[in-house]
Amino acid sequence: MPIVAMETSFLEKYGPWVLVTGASRGLGAEFARQCAERGLNVVLAATNADLLESRAHELERDYGIETRTVVLDLGREDILQHLAPATESLDIGLLVNNAGISNVRPFLHNDLDQLVHQLHVNARAGLILAYHFGEKMADKERGGIIFLSSASALHGTAYCANYAGTKAYNLILAESLWYELGKHGVDVLGFMAGPTKTPGWDANEPRSRRLVKVMDAKTVVAAALDALGKRPSIIAGKGNRLGYFTLGVMMSRAGAIRTLGRSMNRMFGPFSKSN
Numbered sequence: 670m671p672i673v674a675m676e677t678s679f680l681e682k683y684g685p686w687v688l689v690t691g692a693s694r695g696l697g698a699e700f701a702r703q704c705a706e707r708g709l710n711v712v713l714a715a716t717n718a719d720l721l722e723s724r725a726h727e728l729e730r731d732y733g734i735e736t737r738t739v740v741l742d743l744g745r746e747d748i749l750q751h752l753a754p755a756t757e758s759l760d761i762g763l764l765v766n767n768a769g770i771s772n773v774r775p776f777l778h779n780d781l782d783q784l785v786h787q788l789h790v791n792a793r794a795g796l797i798l799a800y801h802f803g804e805k806m807a808d809k810e811r812g813g814i815i816f817l818s819s820a821s822a823l824h825g826t827a828y829c830a831n832y833a834g835t836k837a838y839n840l841i842l843a844e845s846l847w848y849e850l851g852k853h854g855v856d857v858l859g860f861m862a863g864p865t866k867t868p869g870w871d872a873n874e875p876r877s878r879r880l881v882k883v884m885d886a887k888t889v890v891a892a893a894l895d896a897l898g899k900r901p902s903i904i905a906g907k908g909n910r911l912g913y914f915t916l917g918v919m920m921s922r923a924g925a926i927r928t929l930g931r932s933m934n935r936m937f938g939p940f941s942k943s944n
């Protein structure tokens with residue numbers, strides 16, 4: 670009888686449970702939905718209890734999967750203790766480190782406390798969760814971790830300096846773990862989402878829609894799930910890939926950073942008289 674190589678399904682590779690942080694809305698809610706569509710049970714974590722409950726209810730109703738919700742501020746010191754009761758008994762095969770705070774404004778117009786909170790939510794929380802669940806996945810020699818990064822990880826990006834710094838951290842951590850944990854059967858992806866229509870994107874009140882092509886969450890999340898296990902990192906959207914490739918090879922570092930600073934000012938500002 671001929672031996673037929675069977676492709677391992679997404680559920681076999683990354684199931685039976687996925688933990689999605691920031692699953693109450695935006696990209697996180699779409700990650701939760703598309704994972705449920707692929708047959709995974711979902712743990713949804715975020716701070717908004719009502720939104721989490723209604724998302725979980727929709728997923729159970731539409732896809733017949735199981736859910737758990739965890740109401741948790743990922744800026745807290747003791748996030749593992751708060752997650753443990755809901756996740757300890759579950760076989761988490763996929764972690765989506767999605768929760769993130771993005772405020773576009775001049776660096777010095779933020780409170781320092783807000784910036785530190787943003788650092789904790791965007792970077793520290795993902796580190797802790799990747800360590801905790803990555804160890805369990807490596808023991809089982811199976812699993813996946815997605816870190817939400819952004820194309821702002823690639824160059825200094827004015828008016829979201831701390832955000833860009835946290836996204837650079839996520840990208841480099843993800844790419845490094847892609848190699849290291851990859852040897853233990855764990856797929857890791859640094860996913861640079863481009864501008865995507867979400868409540869978080871809208872909250873920054875972008876002014877010029879002509880400067881960038883804003884993508885929809887469904888397309889962006891599908892690109893991330895499809896890239897997992899195939900490469901260490903990816904920028905969502907062909908146009909974004911081309912744009913950042915051009916910035917990287919055609920311009921000096923200073924030129925690229927100035928170009929991005931001017932675009933940010935035009936799109937979200939004006940923040941200064943001379944731009």
Ligand SMILES: NC(=O)c1ccc[n+]([C@@H]2O[C@H](COP(=O)([O-])OP(=O)(O)OC[C@H]3O[C@@H](n4cnc5c(N)ncnc54)[C@H](OP(=O)(O)O)[C@@H]3O)[C@@H](O)[C@H]2O)c1
Pocket residue numbers: 690691692693694695696697698714715716717718720741742743744766767768769770771790817818819820861862863864865866867868869870
């Ligand atoms: N949209 C874009 O254009 C874009 C581009 C590049 C990268 N990204 C990245 O993609 C991810 C999702 O972005 P998005 O646009 O979907 O953002 P969003 O619409 O603002 O949603 C953010 C999610 O994170 C959760 N969250 C925020 N603070 C939290 C905290 N302290 N503890 C726990 N959860 C918290 C929010 O839930 P609660 O309010 O319920 O806590 C929400 O579910 C972020 O990491 C972002 O940096 C987005």
